[in-house]
Amino acid sequence: MKILNRLSALLAAAVATCTLAIPARAEVTLQVTYLAQHVELPPVLSNLDVPPDDLGLAGARLALKDNLTTGKFLKHNYALDEIQVEIGGDLLSAARQALAASPYLIIDAPAADLLAVADLPEAANALIFNASAPDDTLRDAECRANVLHTLPSRAMRADALMQFAQSRRWTDLAMITGGHDSDRTLAAALDRSARKFGMKITARKDWIFDADMRRNASQEVPLFTQDMGDYDLLLIADETNDFGRYLAYNTWLPRPVAGTEGLVPTAWSPVVEQWGAAQLQSRFSDLAGRDMAPRDYAAWAALRVLGEAVTRTNSAIPATLRDFILSDAFELAGFKGRTLSFRHWNGQLRQPIPLVTERAVVAQAPLPGFLHQRNEMDSLGIDAPESKCTAFQ
Amino acid sequence: MKRLLPVLLLTASPLVAEEIWVTNEKDDTVSVIDLSTMEVTRTIPTGERPRGITFSHDYSRVYICASDSDTVQVMDPVTGEILHDLPSGEDPEQFVLHPNDRHLYIANEDDAITTVVDTESRTVIAQIDVGIEPEGMAVSPDGKIAITTSETTNMAHWIDTETRELFANTLVDARPRHAEFVKGGTELWVSAEIGGTITVFNTATQTEKGKIHFEVKGVHPDRVQPVGFELTGDEKTAFVALGPSNHLAVVNADTYEVEDYILVGRRVWHMAFNTDKSLLFTTNGISGDVTVVDVAKRKPIKTIKVGRFPWGAALRPTSN
Known part of the structure; x- marks a missing residue:
């Protein structure tokens, strides 16, 4: 045993000498951990959508290949x-283990878990990418200097939808909200956004049915929506995709639906094909054997952001990469027709938001006419002057 | 057609009859524009998703990248018949014909490969690993260097055409789209769509010599996306297609300063000159047309409707 130990020590010394012999244009190695916290998914009425096991992760794997x-x-x-x-399971001990190996984390976990990881003493100098939590608080009062966000926030997606409604002059809105906390948070984001763009939600209802809507939506939904008055567009806040799918074509008034159903503002969708996106989609489906979802895109973007920063800086030092990523020099080609970069005040990746149906991109926000003094994409989401994020100052 | 020619010859450019061939990416056709009438006179079916297009030196054959058919088609430009297909590797997007008139260097967009095809023996003679989504292709006038640019790797890959190996890889700005050797091959220009620049390289040292920036009044910088470009005969002026900004930039090729912007169709992509380079024809993807630009006056003079999503353009002088 002792001899073996000594042998390995000798070997290590030999390897070290070899490493020293390599000239200064050193090889750079970037190690990244994709850390996922599995969560309980609430039951939904339909069996149509089975979430893939590698949601998010497959995007990171593709970005690894690209890098x-x-x-x-x-x-x-x-x-x-x-x-x-x-x-x-014990997320924090897994996070400590990951941080001992590398300061770069891509986190696929709910907001509270993400913050717990970001606030670990071991994470003080880490660079963490949030690729799954859409919560606005993470980009606002609860922002962290060591956390960057590649998934758009709810506010960004809500603003994309409201820009579209405004540009169509669909200014009278109604909304049906589900019973989960996330549904109410989304409803609040839609509310804020409607006000931001000078529109109002005139009628609101909470989804109250506990029956199986697959059988009786055509009888129940017309009655349920009959007393909502007149409106141009029906918003649906149903983040778990539980009941929303049964509302379209069943409303009392013939009106389009939007939000989590019908016209959906999203980070990514298989129907995005312009701006070279078709190539990214086909690379992804070749690798994962399925379509690329928003969280796959966010994880892909996170690792590509790091790859781009290493390419341009020739460094794997977290502070160097972070400075570059938050600088004006950073640009990522994200297959959405515009240069992607980060908001230096809260670490959010600014990006266009496609508004999609199952079959086509209807529009892409920012829509023409929504201007901004810095970048039109900053018309989406909480902007610097109203931000409560101070960690980046 | 023949009956008309004598009359037209008096009014249009004398002695030469010319055509501009445009590939329509979403129609699987080529539109042929007769320059004496400035009208589309033929629409020829191709393979799926035609993009890159170029003629053999004697104009007896036209090569067309049929991207989704995974082949390069060889067409008789007189009859419009497909003579044969060339093996091209998967998803050929753009290519360049070597000065030897024989070897095609093809960018295989989905495979991160550049394929070299011998058009005579109709065989693949080399495949070279390059970055992700290769697109822009160029070859130096002396034939010694071929270039592939890769859209997601953001590089120009320098290929020694003798060994068919990479000898340099140089970073450019985000999403390089098009490359050209200019000024006798002493400079290599590479456009970067998302970066919004053209990088000028010194060919001898493969080092950056300059950078061209664009700024169109009233258009957000994000939408100013340089793609295809061509230089005038004296190589003093470059015309650069700026994609969704719907403008061409007119660039002083010595100072790298932009002198002018010309409004053309929507999502302007590639372009081709007529024989004496007095007229420039741009493909406008979203508006589905071609803008004719008077080169001396730097003014658009006509719009010609072609198929859906016109992509590539090439000149064919026709003897009459």
Whole structure:
């Protein structure tokens, strides 16, 4: 045993000497951990949509391949560790273990868990990417200097939808909200956004049915929506996709639906094909055997952001990469027709938001005419002057 | 047609009859514009999603990248018949014909590969690993260097055409789209769509020599996206297609300063000159047309409707 130890020490010394012999244009290796906290998903009425096991993760795997291809021309190497924490598992000890190996984390976890990881003493100098939590508080009062967000916030998506409604002059809105906390949070985001763009939600209802709507939506929904008065567009806040699908074509008045159903503002969708997106979609489906979802896109963007920063700075030091990523020099080609960059006041990736149906992109926000003094994309979401985020100052 | 020619020859450019061939990406056709009438006289079916287009040196054959058919088609430009298909690797997007008139260097967009095809033996003679989503292709006038640009890797890959290996990889700004050797091959220009620039390289050292920036009044910088470009005969002026800004930039090729902007159709992509380079024809993807630009006056003079999503353009002088 002792001999073996000594042998390995000798070997290590030999390896070290070899490493020293390599000239200064050193190889850069960036190791990133994809850390996922599994969560209980509430039951939904329909069995049509089964969430894939590799949601998000598959996007990171694609970005790893993309980074490696670029890296081989520059002697930059990338590695991706995948850690999955089961429901009720110890996320923080998994996070400590990951942070001991590398300061770069992509986190797929609810907001509270994300904050717990970001606030670990071990994470003080880490660079963490939020690729799954849409909560506005994470970009606002609860922002953290070591957390960047590649998934758009609810406010960004709500603003995208409201810009569209405004540009169509659909200014009288009605809304039906589900019973989950996330539904109410989305409803609040839609409310805020409607006011921001000078519109009002004239009628609101909470979804109260506990029956199976697959059988009786055509009888119940017309009655349920009969007393909502007149409106141009019916908003649906149903983040778990539980009941929303049964509302379209069943409303008392013939009106389009939007929000989580019908016309959906989203980070990404399989129907996005312009701006070279078709290539990203086909690379993804070749790798994952399914369509690319918004969270896949967010995880892909996170690792590509790091890849782009390593490519341009020739460094794997967290502070160097963070400074570059938040600077004006940073630009990511994100297949959405505009240069993606970060909001320096809260670490959110600014990005266009496609408004999609199941079959087509209807429009993409920011819509023409919604101007902004810095960047039109900043007309989406909570802007610097109203931001309560101070961690980036 | 023949009956008309003598009359037209008096009014239009004398001696040469010319055509501009435009690939229509979403129609699977080529539109042929007769320059004496400035009208589309033929619409020829191609393979799926035609993009890159170029003629053999004697104009007896036209090569067309049929991207979704995974082939390069060889067409007789007189009859419009497909003579044969060339093996091209998957998803050929753009290509360049080597000065030897024989080897095609093809960017395989989905495969991160550049394929070299011998058009005579109709075989693949080399495949070279490049970055992700290769697109822009160029070859130096002396034939010694071929360039592939990769859209997601953001590089120009320099290929030694003798060994068919990479000898340099140079970073450019985000999403490079098009490359051209200019000034006798002493400079390489690479446009970057998302970066919004053209990087000028010194060919001898593969180092950056300059950068061209664009700024269209009233258009957000994000929408100013340089793609295709061409230089005038004296190589003093470059015309650069700026994509969704719907403008061409007129660039002084010596100072790298932009002198003018010309409004053309929507999502202007690539372009081709007529023989004496007095007229420029731009493909406008979203508006589905071609803008004719008077090069000397720097003014658009006509719009010609073609198919859906026109992409590539190439000149064919026709003897009459």
